[in-house]
Amino acid sequence: MPRRRDEMVPDAEFRSYYGQPVIKQPLWHEPHMPAYLYLGGLSGAAGAMAAAARLTGRDRLELAARMAAFAGAGVGTVFLVAELGRPMRFLNMLRVFKLTSPMSVGSWTLAAHSGLTGVAAGSAVTGLLPLAGDAASVASGLSGMAMATYTAVLLADTAVPAWHEGMRELPFLFAGSALASAGAAVMLTTPRALAGPARTAAAAGAMAEIVAGGLLEHRLGLVGEPYRTGRAGRLMRASRVLTLGGGLLATVARRSRALTALSAMAITAGALCTRFGVLEAGRASARDPKYTVVPQRDRLDAGRPASVPGR
Amino acid sequence: MAERVGFFTDTTVCIGCKACEVACKEWNDVPDDGFVFRATSYDNTGALGASTWRHVAFVEQDGRWLMSSDVCKHCTHAACLDVCPTGALFRTEFDTVVVQPDVCNGCGYCVPACPYGVIDRRQDDGRAWKCTLCYDRLRGGMEPACAKACPTKSIQFGPLDELRQRAEERVERLHAEGTTEARLYGADPDNGVGGTGAFFLLLDEPETYGLPPDPVVTTRDLPAMWRWAGGAALALAAGVAVSFLRRA
Numbered sequence: 001m002p003r004r005r006d007e008m009v010p011d012a013e014f015r016s017y018y019g020q021p022v023i024k025q026p027l028w029h030e031p032h033m034p035a036y037l038y039l040g041g042l043s044g045a046a047g048a049m050a051a052a053a054r055l056t057g058r059d060r061l062e063l064a065a066r067m068a069a070f071a072g073a074g075v076g077t078v079f080l081v082a083e084l085g086r087p088m089r090f091l092n093m094l095r096v097f098k099l100t101s102p103m104s105v106g107s108w109t110l111a112a113h114s115g116l117t118g119v120a121a122g123s124a125v126t127g128l129l130p131l132a133g134d135a136a137s138v139a140s141g142l143s144g145m146a147m148a149t150y151t152a153v154l155l156a157d158t159a160v161p162a163w164h165e166g167m168r169e170l171p172f173l174f175a176g177s178a179l180a181s182a183g184a185a186v187m188l189t190t191p192r193a194l195a196g197p198a199r200t201a202a203a204a205g206a207m208a209e210i211v212a213g214g215l216l217e218h219r220l221g222l223v224g225e226p227y228r229t230g231r232a233g234r235l236m237r238a239s240r241v242l243t244l245g246g247g248l249l250a251t252v253a254r255r256s257r258a259l260t261a262l263s264a265m266a267i268t269a270g271a272l273c274t275r276f277g278v279l280e281a282g283r284a285s286a287r288d289p290k291y292t293v294v295p296q297r298d299r300l301d302a303g304r305p306a307s308v309p310g311r
Numbered sequence: 312m313a314e315r316v317g318f319f320t321d322t323t324v325c326i327g328c329k330a331c332e333v334a335c336k337e338w339n340d341v342p343d344d345g346f347v348f349r350a351t352s353y354d355n356t357g358a359l360g361a362s363t364w365r366h367v368a369f370v371e372q373d374g375r376w377l378m379s380s381d382v383c384k385h386c387t388h389a390a391c392l393d394v395c396p397t398g399a400l401f402r403t404e405f406d407t408v409v410v411q412p413d414v415c416n417g418c419g420y421c422v423p424a425c426p427y428g429v430i431d432r433r434q435d436d437g438r439a440w441k442c443t444l445c446y447d448r449l450r451g452g453m454e455p456a457c458a459k460a461c462p463t464k465s466i467q468f469g470p471l472d473e474l475r476q477r478a479e480e481r482v483e484r485l486h487a488e489g490t491t492e493a494r495l496y497g498a499d500p501d502n503g504v505g506g507t508g509a510f511f512l513l514l515d516e517p518e519t520y521g522l523p524p525d526p527v528v529t530t531r532d533l534p535a536m537w538r539w540a541g542g543a544a545l546a547l548a549a550g551v552a553v554s555f556l557r558r559a
């Protein structure tokens with residue numbers, strides 16, 4: 001009978017079927033899925049920034065935010081469709097609306113957000129229908145809030161231990177990362193004298209991303225191990241360094257174009273590392289039966305088996 | 312709605328002949344899942360998957376050999392069905408869980424959602440596949456192909472209530488005969504998936520057979536997940552607001 005002792009976590013003695021995984025690994029691809037997570041987050045937070053810029057009368061910054069929001073949603077959708085096993089059936093996503101499926105909720109959110117950011121960007125570029133453009137820009141602030149966070153629920157609502165148990169931290173990680181990404185994109189495409197709020201957003205988002213990432217890695221105990229080890233661990237560490245550097249640079253990026261570019265690039269690379277790292281941690285935690293079996297066995301041994309109250 | 316039906320797989324009488332695997336493939340026209348020698352046991356299918364809807368596990372232990380034919384559990388609270396964004400997965404009139412291949416767009420969400428690692432996507436075809444509990448045969452008043460083919464009645468098909476009662480009696484008898492390690496897996500309607508439509512009589516801990524010891528339907532926690540995401544969305548809004556409240 002295969003029994004295994006794990007060096008890092010002494011208590012993780014458990015039994016398995018020839019060390020095979022119990023659950024299936026997420027089959028989402030690189031770069032499609034992490035790229036979509038990044039772009040969707042960027043687009044969502046940029047929508048929120050466009051709305052704030054509209055409401056505070058910052059026209060030039062709003063233009064940049066509108067374009068970033070539209071580009072993120074547009075390119076992100078391409079990655080999302082390419083991810084499907086049957087891309088031609090993409091529209092089946094809008095066949096039903098299911099609150100129990102974060103992917104259904106997300107598809108409708110993406111459809112609404114793409115439409116709104118498309119109208120806002122189209123109006124800004126062509127000068128047509130300025131009132132509709134402004135209204136869409138403000139509304140994309142709301143759809144953007146959902147865009148930047150639903151993807152955390154998408155991952156957490158699986159049997160993958162590192163994702164499911166990260167249901168508290170993942171939304172804050174993604175929201176922070178989204179704010180940093182959007183701040184980076186907007187400060188890069190706005191004249192420096194007018195980009196103050198984008199720089200603040202980039203720095204604040206970067207700090208939130210680092211704090212939430214740290215909690216995710218350390219609060220989950222055994223199940224959080226995949227975020228700290230192997231390829232996922234390297235990606236999460238790289239993300240931390242890049243995001244910290246980029247966030248600190250953002251606070252002084254007003255001084256020069258080069259500093260702005262360096263900060264934006266570091267933040268963007270950090271946000272991408274976060275998404276690739278989270279996907280990889282999910283895969284690793286599904287691949288090793290330890291993360292599935294040990295917490296469940298502990299639950300049983302403690303006399304607290306799972307149940308589904310009220311259903 | 313017809314009566315809820317399911318499988319009771321009594322692993323104590325399984326002889327590992329794999330007639331169920333073959334009958335399933337034949338009837339459902341399931342493609343080849345690779346012909347590999349795994350060098351661990353007589354198991355050459357390895358695990359359930361898109362093209363393996365019955366999987367016979369071989370567990371070699373000191374002095375005994377455990378064999379068990381695994382299958383989709385047709386959960387009462389089925390995570391695969393809950394998370395499917397297209398409605399391709401649905402609950403039938405027999406209370407079983409089935410994918411409609413003409414609707415599935417291969418998003419792959421059901422795959423990591425299943426707490427048992429059952430459903431999977433076929434590489435070449437791009438869609439998700441799993442046991443249908445022979446939906447077509449049920450509609451024709453026949454029992455599923457695997458149960459029909461099983462020569463030892465290890466796989467028993469029938470109304471779930473009846474099966475559960477029969478299984479209880481079987482465990483009692485085994486205990487009386489001294490096989491005290493016999494236990495039911497999945498039969499309890501109060502477990503983390505609300506009880507399974509396909510349940511098992513095992514002779515060791517579930518994880519020994521590659522089964523999760525205490526699975527839970529991930530969507531049980533979905534309201535909490537949405538609440539945390541809502542909190543993060545508000546934090547994002549606050550972050551943006553603070554950034555824009557400056558003068559410059």
Ligand code: SF4
Nearest residue numbers: 383384385386391425
């Ligand atoms: S065992 Fe998995 S695939 Fe089968 S019904 Fe339950 S969740 Fe769905």
Ligand code: SF4
Nearest residue numbers: 395415416418419421
């Ligand atoms: S892969 Fe198909 S069956 Fe599975 S969740 Fe997506 S649409 Fe539904």
